[in-house]
Structures are given as structure tokens and as C-alpha cells.
Amino acid sequence: MTTPWGELELSRFPEDPHDRLRAWDASDAYLLRHLAQERIPLSGTVVVLGDRWGALVTALAEHRPTQITDSFLSQEATRANLARAGVAPGAVRLLTTQDPPPERVDVLLVRVPKSLALLEDQLLRLAPAVHADTVVVGTGMVKEIHTSTLRLFERILGPTRTSLAEQKARLIFCAPDPTLERGTNPWPYGYTLPEGLGAVSGAAVVNHAGVFCADRLDIGTRFFLQHLPAGRGGRRVVDLGCGNGVVGTAMALADPDAEVLFVDESFQAVASAEATYKANGVPGHAEFRVGDGLAGVAAGSADLVLNNPPFHSHQALTDTTAWRMFTGARRVLRPGGELWVIGNRHLGYHMKLRRLFGNSQLVAGDAKFVVLRAVKK
Structure with missing residues (x-):
């Protein structure tokens, strides 16, 4: 330059x-x-x-x-x-x-x-x-x-x-005018989830500014919440690309014995996830990490990774971030561990998961979204 x-x-x-x-x-x-x-x-x-x-x-x-x-x-x-x-x-x-x-x-x-x-x-x-x-x-x-x-x-x-x-x-x-009456900062913004979302129905959600769909629950996350895996007790769960943390919080509410790791590269997102988790008085154990995906997370340390990958980096459309998230998930999962992904149907994530994991199962789908499951062999 x-x-x-x-x-x-x-x-x-x-x-x-x-x-x-x-x-x-x-x-x-x-x-x-x-x-x-x-x-x-x-x-x-x-x-x-x-x-x-x-x-x-x-x-x-x-x-x-x-x-x-x-x-x-x-x-x-x-x-x-x-x-x-x-x-x-x-x-x-x-x-x-x-x-x-x-x-x-x-x-x-x-x-x-x-x-x-x-x-x-x-x-x-x-x-x-x-x-x-x-x-x-x-x-x-x-x-x-x-x-x-x-x-x-x-x-x-x-x-x-x-x-x-x-x-x-x-x-x-x-041209700054220090005499302006600016009002109070409306962020962070909070709302309550509707019924029909399982363990997270009626839960509080806290969003700092800049987090995806900060003023409402987006339809993709809503669909994901309706099809999350049932808790099996004592698992280590990763909410990868956690956003406001509602998915990881839903898992913690459904399974108080689960250990949940919330990860995002956005400082605003991780602050939102921690606020959402604490606002719901979840009794379990949680860790909140800002970082480059799962870099620094020990290999073979997780039982379940939940992921709603972005398909853009700033203004550029790309599947690079999703691929890095999937490869990172495979590394940190234990044998038999599962990666659950939600994405737009047209993105073809099932092909990437089959290439990487050797398998991909359709858990649920509608006209726009699919929930996919891949198991580390």
C-alpha cells in the first residue's frame, strides 16, 4: 500500500x-x-x-x-x-x-x-x-x-x-458541537425470547451493539434452537461463533452439568454471550473466549460443537471462515464427538462436512435452512 x-x-x-x-x-x-x-x-x-x-x-x-x-x-x-x-x-x-x-x-x-x-x-x-x-x-x-x-x-x-x-x-x-444533547446510550439492548424454543423459552437475551440481529431473534437461530441435540449430561459443549450466546445458553439450561465454551472473534459478541448467560442464572460452568475460532483450544477436548458460520468477512462473501471453523471443530472434538451446523440451504455445507468428517446427516430442514450433524470417527 x-x-x-x-x-x-x-x-x-x-x-x-x-x-x-x-x-x-x-x-x-x-x-x-x-x-x-x-x-x-x-x-x-x-x-x-x-x-x-x-x-x-x-x-x-x-x-x-x-x-x-x-x-x-x-x-x-x-x-x-x-x-x-x-x-x-x-x-x-x-x-x-x-x-x-x-x-x-x-x-x-x-x-x-x-x-x-x-x-x-x-x-x-x-x-x-x-x-x-x-x-x-x-x-x-x-x-x-x-x-x-x-x-x-x-x-x-x-x-x-x-x-x-x-x-x-x-x-x-x-464539526463537533460539545453542547449537543445526545441522550443516553441504548446499548446493550435486551429482550425476552418467545415460547416454543425448548429450554430457552422465556429466557433473557442481552445484545451489545454490532452483534448480528441485536434487536430480535433471527430466523436461522430460531430454527437451530428448535432442533438442538438433547442433553446427555456432563458434556463439554462449544458455542462456536457464539454471537449473543443464546445457543450455548440453551444447552446450559437444558443440561446444567454441561460445561459450555463460548467463542467468537467479536469482543461485542463475547460480552453479549456472557451477559446473556448470567442474566438467566444458569447454574453450570461456562468459559468466554475472544479469539480466532478454536485456535488455542486443546485437541480432543470437546464432545459437541454448535456452529452457525458467517459467510462473509467484512464486505467480502467467502466460505473460508466456515471451512476454518469446521476444521477447528474436527480437531477439538473427541472421537465420537459431534459438530452441529446450521446454514442456508444453498451454501452446501453438507459437502464440506462429508469431505472433512467422512459423513454428514440432515437433522432438520425447511425451505431456507438446514441443520446438519457430522460425527468425528
């Missing part, structure tokens, strides 16, 4: 020599060009929100910026890219969306996230640290910036306008 601060060699995480997707896009380059061309002072506290793979903070490392991200994978990519660029450890402060934000922000750079709710939550958390002289610049591809995006900036921070598009990317300029 060519930047006003030099050439950078960047990669996504985990690194894959067959992955043709870049670790930056035109919106990252546009923002960096703007900072250099306008000679934006970067001597104060620089905060970069939503830097997807660390391109922005790696380019700006000499200014000792703070990165705030919801993604474990993005954070790991940032560490690797900083090291590759020869940046000294500690030069860039790495925070998650669950950490307390800096007390003062002089320059706020925002890579617009896919989730409008996450943007709302994070702007509300950062607003007290923003002052009248704070430089606020957002960036994103044209397809990612909507009228609702601009209204959020305007409602929470102050008057907002956009730039002309360059290479299908656009900038957002906001």
Missing part, C-alpha cells in the same frame, strides 16, 4: 497465501491522502475507530495513535502489520470496543463499520472525549455510507458533510 508516509506491506489475519483480498481499500487510502494534503495536525491524541486490518494505524504509527476495534482478527492483523513495518511495541495503543475510551480525543478517524448500531454505540462512548477543536473524519466506500450514517454523526457529534467520491470511496467531515 502506497501512503504519504511510505510504502507498507500489509496482510489480513490469519495470513493465507491463497487469499487475494487486500488488507486495505480505497477508503483507507483516501483518508490518508486527505490527512497529508490538508496537513491535519496529528500531534495530539489520535484515535482510529474501526481500522479493519490496521492499515490506518500502521501508516500513522509515528503519531502514536490509538486503535479501537471490535474484531480480534483485525487486532491481530494490526499487530502483525505493525511488526512488519518495524514499529516499536507500544507505539500504537490497541483497545477493544469494550475498553474504556481515551479521556481526550484531538483527532478522530472513523472507518465506517457495517453495523450502524456499533457506530452509534462507539460515537456515544467517544463523544465525551471529543471537544470543539477535535478533527473528525470518517471514511468508507460509497456503498457503505448512507443518509442514516451521516445523521448519526450529526446527532451525536455535530454538523456533518461529505466529500466527493474518489475511486468509489467517500470521506465524512464532522
Whole structure:
């Protein structure tokens, strides 16, 4: 990546020599060009929100910026890219969306996230640290910036306008108004599950901003909850890609002797899963882990893995994440252990499971979804 601060060699995480997707896009380059061309002072506290793979903070490392991200994978990519660029450890402060934000922000750079709710939550958390002289610049591809995006900036921070598009990317300029009445942060958001969902009927669900379907139960999860395996007692269960944790919590409510591991690469998701689990007073044992799938989980340590894999990485459609989840599940399962997967019917997960496990059984299906079961031999 060519930047006003030099050439950078960047990669996504985990690194894959067959992955043709870049670790930056035109919106990252546009923002960096703007900072250099306008000679934006970067001597104060620089905060970069939503830097997807660390391109922005790696380019700006000499200014000792703070990165705030919801993604474990993005954070790991940032560490690797900083090291590759020869940046000294500690030069860039790495925070998650669950950490307390800096007390003062002089320059706020925002890579617009896919989730409008996450943007709302994070702007509300950062607003007290923003002052009248704070430089606020957002960036994103044209397809990612909507009228609702601009209204959020305007409602929470102050008057907002956009730039002309360059290479299908656009900038957002906001003039902070510290006197704005922003109201209270609506996140996290909670609701109660309807009846007809087995052990989890009537259970409380807690969602932090940015978690998939944070304001309601999505139809895929609802279908999965109606067809979960019956508890056999004393099992170690993994809710892989746990989201708000409702699936793992359902297993714990049905089998209080089960040990449940909740895993997701989203800090917001794992915080939601822990809140959901605790809100229902589950008497069993649970562990909550933010990480790269099942990396770091001992081989042969699980009896059951439950998985609703994503089929996108940021804006890119891909089955790479699902395949890595399936291979990780096979590694951590004991012989005879089972992987249960829900997915859209058209994704053809049964073929991947047969290739990997040597078997795949259809547990349930409807016009849109299938629940599949694979057994480790």
C-alpha cells in the first residue's frame, strides 16, 4: 500500500497465501491522502475507530495513535502489520470496543463499520472525549455510507458533510458541537425470547451493539434452537461463533452439568454471550473466549460443537471462515464427538462436512435452512 508516509506491506489475519483480498481499500487510502494534503495536525491524541486490518494505524504509527476495534482478527492483523513495518511495541495503543475510551480525543478517524448500531454505540462512548477543536473524519466506500450514517454523526457529534467520491470511496467531515444533547446510550439492548424454543423459552437475551440481529431473534437461530441435540449430561459443549450466546445458553439450561465454551472473534459478541448467560442464572460452568475460532483450544477436548458460520468477512462473501471453523471443530472434538451446523440451504455445507468428517446427516430442514450433524470417527 502506497501512503504519504511510505510504502507498507500489509496482510489480513490469519495470513493465507491463497487469499487475494487486500488488507486495505480505497477508503483507507483516501483518508490518508486527505490527512497529508490538508496537513491535519496529528500531534495530539489520535484515535482510529474501526481500522479493519490496521492499515490506518500502521501508516500513522509515528503519531502514536490509538486503535479501537471490535474484531480480534483485525487486532491481530494490526499487530502483525505493525511488526512488519518495524514499529516499536507500544507505539500504537490497541483497545477493544469494550475498553474504556481515551479521556481526550484531538483527532478522530472513523472507518465506517457495517453495523450502524456499533457506530452509534462507539460515537456515544467517544463523544465525551471529543471537544470543539477535535478533527473528525470518517471514511468508507460509497456503498457503505448512507443518509442514516451521516445523521448519526450529526446527532451525536455535530454538523456533518461529505466529500466527493474518489475511486468509489467517500470521506465524512464532522464539526463537533460539545453542547449537543445526545441522550443516553441504548446499548446493550435486551429482550425476552418467545415460547416454543425448548429450554430457552422465556429466557433473557442481552445484545451489545454490532452483534448480528441485536434487536430480535433471527430466523436461522430460531430454527437451530428448535432442533438442538438433547442433553446427555456432563458434556463439554462449544458455542462456536457464539454471537449473543443464546445457543450455548440453551444447552446450559437444558443440561446444567454441561460445561459450555463460548467463542467468537467479536469482543461485542463475547460480552453479549456472557451477559446473556448470567442474566438467566444458569447454574453450570461456562468459559468466554475472544479469539480466532478454536485456535488455542486443546485437541480432543470437546464432545459437541454448535456452529452457525458467517459467510462473509467484512464486505467480502467467502466460505473460508466456515471451512476454518469446521476444521477447528474436527480437531477439538473427541472421537465420537459431534459438530452441529446450521446454514442456508444453498451454501452446501453438507459437502464440506462429508469431505472433512467422512459423513454428514440432515437433522432438520425447511425451505431456507438446514441443520446438519457430522460425527468425528
